[in-house]
Amino acid sequence: MSEPPELTNARSRGALARWLPLAGWLAQYDRQSLGRDLLAAVIVSVMLVPQALAYALLAGLPAQVGLYASMLPLVLYALFGTSSTLAVGPVAIISLMTASAIAGMSGADGAALSTPEMLAAALLLALISGAMLVAMGLLRLGALVNFISHPVISGFMTASGVLIIASQLGPMSGLRLSGGNLLEMGESWLSLPQGAGVHWPTLALGLGCWAALTLARRHLKQGLMALGMRESAAGMLCKTTPILAVILSSLLAWGLRLGEQGMALVGSVPGGLPTLSLPSLVSNDWSGLLVSALLISVVGFVESLALAQTLAARRRQRIDPDKELIALGLSNMGAGVSGGMPISGGLSRSVVNFDAGAATPLAGAFTAIGILLASLWLTDWLAWLPRATLAAIIIVATSSLIDLAAIRRTFRYSKGDGAALMITLIITLVQGVESGIIVGILVSLGLYLKRTSQPHSALVGRVPGSEHFRNVERHEVETDPELAILRIDESLYFANARYLEDTVLALVAQQPSLRHLVLACQAVNLIDASALESLEVINERLTAAGVSLHLSEVKGPVMDRLKRSELPVNLGGEIYLSTFDAWQALSIHGSHCGQCCARDGVSQTAAAG
Amino acid sequence: MSEPPELTNARSRGALARWLPLAGWLAQYDRQSLGRDLLAAVIVSVMLVPQALAYALLAGLPAQVGLYASMLPLVLYALFGTSSTLAVGPVAIISLMTASAIAGMSGADGAALSTPEMLAAALLLALISGAMLVAMGLLRLGALVNFISHPVISGFMTASGVLIIASQLGPMSGLRLSGGNLLEMGESWLSLPQGAGVHWPTLALGLGCWAALTLARRHLKQGLMALGMRESAAGMLCKTTPILAVILSSLLAWGLRLGEQGMALVGSVPGGLPTLSLPSLVSNDWSGLLVSALLISVVGFVESLALAQTLAARRRQRIDPDKELIALGLSNMGAGVSGGMPISGGLSRSVVNFDAGAATPLAGAFTAIGILLASLWLTDWLAWLPRATLAAIIIVATSSLIDLAAIRRTFRYSKGDGAALMITLIITLVQGVESGIIVGILVSLGLYLKRTSQPHSALVGRVPGSEHFRNVERHEVETDPELAILRIDESLYFANARYLEDTVLALVAQQPSLRHLVLACQAVNLIDASALESLEVINERLTAAGVSLHLSEVKGPVMDRLKRSELPVNLGGEIYLSTFDAWQALSIHGSHCGQCCARDGVSQTAAAG
Structure with missing residues (x-):
């Protein structure tokens, strides 16, 4: 064909074809x-x-x-x-x-329409x-x-x-049925x-x-x-x-x-054209x-x-x-x-x-x-x-x-x-x-709002010898009792902001030895004003509990917006470009691995985004 | 304090304390x-x-x-x-x-309430x-x-x-004002x-x-x-x-x-107790x-x-x-x-x-x-x-x-x-x-639905010498005219499913030399049934246009669900565990880099998730 x-x-x-697609093809009509x-x-x-x-x-x-x-x-x-x-x-x-x-x-008189x-x-x-x-x-x-x-x-x-x-079924059988x-x-x-x-x-x-x-x-x-x-x-x-x-x-x-x-x-059908x-x-x-x-x-x-x-x-x-x-x-x-x-x-x-x-x-x-x-x-x-x-x-x-x-x-x-x-x-x-x-x-x-209001999150650890981090429950990874890295698998917005607070505070309560918490944000595509307030609350409470809150892998558009808030200034910890950077700086394994793995400095220089 | x-x-x-918090603390009351x-x-x-x-x-x-x-x-x-x-x-x-x-x-008689x-x-x-x-x-x-x-x-x-x-202001000034x-x-x-x-x-x-x-x-x-x-x-x-x-x-x-x-x-206030x-x-x-x-x-x-x-x-x-x-x-x-x-x-x-x-x-x-x-x-x-x-x-x-x-x-x-x-x-x-x-x-x-219905996405390229991929518009990265890697910065659901179709098809139309398209899914926390259909449509159209569709970094929960559909079978390309795997397999730079960089095989063995 x-x-x-x-x-x-x-x-x-031009403008004619913009509203009249006909003008676009009629000239080529053969x-x-x-x-x-x-x-x-x-x-x-x-x-x-x-x-x-x-x-x-x-x-x-x-x-x-x-x-x-x-x-x-x-x-x-x-x-x-x-x-x-x-x-x-x-x-x-x-x-x-x-x-x-x-x-x-119903008609003007309240009865069914004629x-x-x-x-x-x-x-x-x-x-x-x-x-x-x-x-x-x-x-x-x-x-x-x-x-x-x-x-x-x-x-x-x-x-x-x-x-x-x-x-x-009515017309097919001659029965007079009705209903919507x-x-x-x-x-x-x-x-x-x-x-x-x-x-x-x-x-x-x-x-x-x-x-x-x-x-x-x-x-x-x-x-x-x-x-x-x-x-x-x-x-x-x-x-x-x-x-x-x-x-x-x-x-x-x-x-x-x-x-x-x-x-x-069907009966008599009026012939001819409709009137306008x-x-x-x-x-x-x-x-x-x-x-x-x-x-x-x-x-x-x-x-x-x-x-x-x-x-x-x-x-x-x-x-x-x-x-x-x-x-x-x-x-x-x-x-x-x-x-x-x-x-x-x-x-x-x-x-x-x-x-x-x-x-x-x-x-x-x-x-x-x-x-x-x-x-x-x-x-x-x-x-x-x-x-x-x-x-x-x-x-x-x-x-x-x-x-x-x-x-x-x-x-x-x-x-x-x-x-x-x-x-x-x-x-x-x-x-x-x-x-x-x-x-x-x-x-x-x-359903969609319910799904996003209870976001999936995972504690991640380092895949040994690499710059990759994976779910501690699914993989054999390195962890550190003083450092928790929580990967958030959802944009943060009002419906899940409090859920995030609960997750983080429960995590901190379970791990008394904790000194640093990193939120890995590669799947966070949005932080709205409500979630920002929740992050500020989390930061405040963690600081009071002697735990520093850090962020990593914050995307370009999200970071651009965070810079307009006071969170980066008030944050107890740092904002790292990559989770590996955070690991190097904060983990007991960090200084050792920093020497053998960070061979090209990529994670230090490339912003996530 | x-x-x-x-x-x-x-x-x-126990059960009493479960519904009556009082039972929990009264025993310790001093x-x-x-x-x-x-x-x-x-x-x-x-x-x-x-x-x-x-x-x-x-x-x-x-x-x-x-x-x-x-x-x-x-x-x-x-x-x-x-x-x-x-x-x-x-x-x-x-x-x-x-x-x-x-x-x-209004009262039973339609007048204002007494x-x-x-x-x-x-x-x-x-x-x-x-x-x-x-x-x-x-x-x-x-x-x-x-x-x-x-x-x-x-x-x-x-x-x-x-x-x-x-x-x-009314009670303060003696004026009789009203209104909600x-x-x-x-x-x-x-x-x-x-x-x-x-x-x-x-x-x-x-x-x-x-x-x-x-x-x-x-x-x-x-x-x-x-x-x-x-x-x-x-x-x-x-x-x-x-x-x-x-x-x-x-x-x-x-x-x-x-x-x-x-x-x-205030005037006369009845003294004593209210009646039940x-x-x-x-x-x-x-x-x-x-x-x-x-x-x-x-x-x-x-x-x-x-x-x-x-x-x-x-x-x-x-x-x-x-x-x-x-x-x-x-x-x-x-x-x-x-x-x-x-x-x-x-x-x-x-x-x-x-x-x-x-x-x-x-x-x-x-x-x-x-x-x-x-x-x-x-x-x-x-x-x-x-x-x-x-x-x-x-x-x-x-x-x-x-x-x-x-x-x-x-x-x-x-x-x-x-x-x-x-x-x-x-x-x-x-x-x-x-x-x-x-x-x-x-x-x-x-507002939230509008934000998520037009998701951010970015063409990414490889940060030279690393396993990292970054937005081509924000960073100096390696690319390949036959391979496009599109990072999707949003969960895929009904409201943005068609938007994804448009984005991908426009991309393919712009790049005639394209043979492989990889959707990098690290920020995709959900693919609902509508988005699944859109992926199937995209796959079908790309296949018809001679372009293979690949996925990478699909998260555990999302992959578990995809396995219950026919997409993995019908997919023109492959599902790679990491974007770097996809790059190695598909890029003209791939075979070269595969030898010098994949030193530990991490990205081949560790599932994303």
């Missing part, structure tokens, strides 16, 4: 790129039509909202995005979060979360998403996958009225579609390759099987008049949407960025997180003013787009044209589409979110990270997506 | 200890009477509440506390926070915050207070000092009705007391010593000058009938007290613990934070059921208690008896006490909270810590104590 026009040089082309973008757009459009309808229904919105969210936002992303292959549009998790956000609202009110709320949500993303981009806050740890994302994705699949988490769904199942049972034709069609799609996903590619098709072509064809399921089941519903027998169909307008405020509690909008922005951005970076790395391109924030934000704002729901980068479509060879973001704009044509010409046919088919498509597409191997892997690596993953997963399942992501972030931050 | 009976051995005396405790109790009681009245009024409560809070709580602390010298009781900051908490409530309702709320607050402290103690959460950094405490104390002094922060106080000053001006006799008396107390504080000790008094006796006598101010100004108010001329007096009873729920929004109670517990505990530890260190005793939580919690619960307000360890009284030679917590119990006698016999006299005198006592006692030198010192040491201090200070001044402490904690946590 040849290299696409370089996106990475866009920065050098016939070959056009061909690749068009091919990718056709395949992605065919995938996107059923997904757009399905995710709109998942969000509890009219089906056409998914189509509208697949036009203007894609064009805006093509103009402002820095990824050449990210395919934006409605995605499962964001749709689930949208449903959850809208379900949490359909037009829900639609207005969805548009508002897209507009607000888009504006938040743009603001974060302008403030260069892209790095903030790093505070969501991988285990939290992993637990959240798996739980969301389970919730999405559970939410589709497993508890609510179970409750709604238990409280089903008498006679509101399974609709067997719906279940049969749904299971049939599910089985066919699953089989196609697992075996069709090999089958086509056995028939002589190239691997890449076979792979792409497999991704379009959902459209086949859509066509066949629509024909079935039309031919057998299944709608008249009680099967839920600002969403209206549906109720007084629209400010309640702010938290939901923030979570949707963050989750959508995290997913999109990870996806864009993974794909970009394969082509050695780079993604600019802050520009991505702006591009995704404008796309969401575009969705909000053109009748669409909140959007994000979609995993399966982006991978297909990449595999099909999309060369520039223009592929996305061409996809938007494909969706436009579909909503002009295909809406009459889409009315016949059974909802159970869409439910089967969602279930098959979503099952890849569930990653049980990650749970095992994370637990094996670290119980703490595993616990963060499981807590996020369980809270998401039983409390819903918003509580899940918030609790997950808090748990992983708390 | 001889050593008091050892408190630290209490642990060895006549000498009794004498010291009695002397300390007399002096502290004399200090405490006016302070107890003043802090109750500061909290917006009847004056006797301060006396009630100085009986049962002191006895309970004597039974359960581990500090031999901490003097608990009403203190300025906790009283200010109590006032703020009660001011935030005095009996405010009293009931204060008792409930003491009971709840006491129960919270006990629960934290049983759960061994004493270490949680470490998450309040010193700059935040410093900013909070200074701002509280300013707020307390500002709140006393400077903005509200300013507003209440501007909206004073016509004619509600300064009451000049009150102001004169208040300023007179203030000037006398300030002068006594600054010069009386030297004066008494010049007259031949011993320094310690002179110091203690100075601390009791407030009682002289109380006696003289009460006599003045009685003799000149100042109450009839419009001066605010559970506080009643005053209104439906009592749950609103929970946050206030938590903040009062935490602030009270932080202050008490710091004070107890400072005093204990001077006598080489140790304080057990979890037992202190239980002791302070029971004391507060005791206050709640005996008509008292929330309490904590008081700075000035504890220092006096220490200086007077209090040998055991029994000194506190004797102080309680002193207060009991005062409330039996002195209440008729206290009715004549002008409030302006109490305001002057509070202002003089509180001025020590304001520590402007700490602001300068913190800013000089670190702009970030200085900013946390200033933000806490300003928010406390303009929003009140509760917002101040919450925002302060969040800011200092955020």
Whole structure:
């Protein structure tokens, strides 16, 4: 595969290219790129039509909202995005979060929202979360998403996958279930009225579609390759099987008049283009949407960025997180003013787009044209589409979110990270997506703070005949009853400052012969004002106890700061450049070893840092 | 001063002593200890009477509440506390926070609370915050207070000092001012009705007391010593000058009938003992007290613990934070059921208690008896006490909270810590104590996370002829165009995992000749699951780019964990015990130096850790 026009040089082309990455690559756009973008757009459009309808229904919105969210936002992303292959549009998790956000609202009269009110709320949500993303981009806050740890994302994705699949069991079976988490769904199942049972034709069609799609996903590619098709072509064809399921089941519903027998169909989808307008405020509690909008922005951005970076790395391109924030934000704002729901980068479509060879973001704009044509010409046919088919498509597409191997892997690596993953997963399942992501972030931050608040430290001794010092409990090393060298394995800050005091004072209490204590600071990357006070307290108490406090291997940036305090002046002992220097000066072995080992004077002249 | 009976051995005396430190020292209690405790109790009681009245009024409560809070709580602390010298009781900051908490409530009818309702709320607050402290103690959460950094405490104390002094300007001048922060106080000053001006006799008396107390504080000790008094006796006598101010100004108010001329007096204080009873729920929004109670517990505990530890260190005793939580919690619960307000360890009284030679917590119990006698016999006299005198006592006692030198010192040491201090200070001044402490904690946590999310890293080279490696930008070192050694100066966790990816990939992009990259991990104390994934991503991308990724100086605990992942297997390069090993194996200089320098094989055999 040849290299696409370089996106990475866009920065050098001045202010226009700085905000409009398009300006960077359009000049180099050629016939070959056009061909690749068009091919990718056709395949992605065919995938996107059923997904757009399905995710709109998942969000509890009219089906056409998914189509509208697949036009203007894609064009805006093509103009402002820095990824050449990210395919934006409605995605499962964001749709689930949208449903959850809208379900949490009530109308002006306190009752549940009517359909037009829900639609207005969805548009508002897209507009607000888009504006938040743009603001974060302008403030260069892209790095903030790093505070969501991988285990939290992993637990959240798996739980969301389970919730999405559970939410589709209703449409698959004809049961009217509802709820934003497993508890609510179970409750709604238990409280089903008498006679509101399974609709067997719906279940049969749904299971049939599910089985066919699953089989196609697992075996069709090999089958086509056995028939002589190239691997890449076979792979792409497999991704379009959902459209086949859509066509066949629509024909079935039309031919057998299944709608008249009680099967839920998509029903009349208004054809044509969405109108541009600002969403209206549906109720007084629209400010309640702010938290939901923030979570949707963050989750959508995290997913999109990870996806864009993974794909970009394969082509050695780079993604600019802050520009991505702006591009995704404008796309969401575009969705909000053109009748669409909140959007994000979609995993399966982006991978297909990449595999099909999309060369520039223009592929996305061409996809938007494909969706436009579909909503002009295909809406009459889409009315016949059974909802159970869409439910089967969602279930098959979503099952890849569930990653049980990650749970095992994370637990094996670290119980703490595993616990963060499981807590996020369980809270998401039983409390819903918003509580899940918030609790997950808090748990992983708390876990990190707990880890750093009880730092590892080790008494070290000299490896005989060398300038190296190692843990006395793990190695055979030289020690000295009058000298203790404590290696601190953590930056010193307020949360562990008192812990350090306790460790040092307990050490001194245990070793009455002690005259010198050296804190070896090679792993201390920071000493904040609280830790400085603790060091001063330690120094004071050790001095009172007749023990001198010394420091060694203080890093350059840390030392620069210490020099601005009074600690170096008040210190009972010295600050040594290396632990070996301290050993030579303070140990009973020191003078002897100083002569045979310090052959080049390195440790005396080279500052640590 | 001889050593008091050892408190630290209490642990060895079994289960009783484990929960009742009293059991540890009572057996050794002798006549000498009794004498010291009695002397300390007399002096502290004399200090405490006016302070107890003043802090109750500061909290917006009847004056006797301060006396009630100085009986049962002191006895309970004597039974359960581990500090031999901490003097608990009403203190300025906790009283200010109590006032703020009660001011935030409204009664059952939505109106402001009446005095009996405010009293009931204060008792409930003491009971709840006491129960919270006990629960934290049983759960061994004493270490949680470490998450309040010193700059935040410093900013909070200074701002509280300013707020307390500002709140006393009203009683000092006869103006009726109110409010929990400077903005509200300013507003209440501007909206004073016509004619509600300064009451000049009150102001004169208040300023007179203030000037006398300030002068006594600054010069009386030297004066008494010049007259031949011993320094310690002179110091203690100075601390009791407030009682002289109380006696003289009460006599003045009685003799000149100042109450009839419009001066605010303490008025009738019910004599005798408080009755024991559970506080009643005053209104439906009592749950609103929970946050206030938590903040009062935490602030009270932080202050008490710091004070107890400072005093204990001077006598080489140790304080057990979890037992202190239980002791302070029971004391507060005791206050709640005996008509008292929330309490904590008081700075000035504890220092006096220490200086007077209090040998055991029994000194506190004797102080309680002193207060009991005062409330039996002195209440008729206290009715004549002008409030302006109490305001002057509070202002003089509180001025020590304001520590402007700490602001300068913190800013000089670190702009970030200085900013946390200033933000806490300003928010406390303009929003009140509760917002101040919450925002302060969040800011200092955020600051720490920000610092660690953008870790320092340095390309290092070999100090010629040695096994040491130093920053190429700070030192003259050997490097190799095919080998880069990057020292990471931070633990790797989710917040900086992507930052590491960016740093490494940018480095590789800049140095096209690179074949080997070594991450030197001596300052990496943790690699969490997110960072592990980032390392895997880095490894994958480097391998694809033809660069081998190596690690060196991985610490024991970190390596133990890495072995449970697939990274060591998938790694493109090796994991070296020392950076020098990596240099020998990978550098063009390596083979040469390997012969002349690795004379003892230390770096090959000694694992880092």
